[in-house]
Every structure is written in C-alpha cells, then in structure tokens.
C-alpha cells in the first residue's frame with residue numbers, strides 16, 4: 001500500500017485511508033501512476049529532439 005494516494009470524492013481531501021478522515025465518505029484512487037507515465041513521455045521526447053538535431057548536422 002505504499003505510495004497509493006486516495007482522494008475524497010466529496011471534499012477533495014487526499015488520504016491513504018479508504019474513507020475520508022474529514023467527512024467519512026469513501027475515497028477514490030488519485031492515480032499516482034499517471035505521473036510516472038508523464039515523466040516517461042517527457043524523457044522520450046527529449047531523446048527524440050536530440051536525435052533530430054544530430055540528423056541535421
């Protein structure tokens with residue numbers, strides 16, 4: 001359960017619990033996986049740009 005962040009659908013509070021500590025409503029996964037995916041795409045893009053520069057010379 002490490003690094004899994006949940007978000008309350010009612011008040012938007014971030015928590016690691018399956019229920020909001022503030023209002024007690026069930027929480028949803030905030031999706032930390034999306035961030036790592038974006039990071040990968042950024043790295044991939046940088047590599048692509050470098051290759052393009054190399055081709056022009």
Ligand SMILES: [Zn+2]
Pocket residue numbers: 008009010011012013020021022023024025
């Ligand atoms: Zn809440």
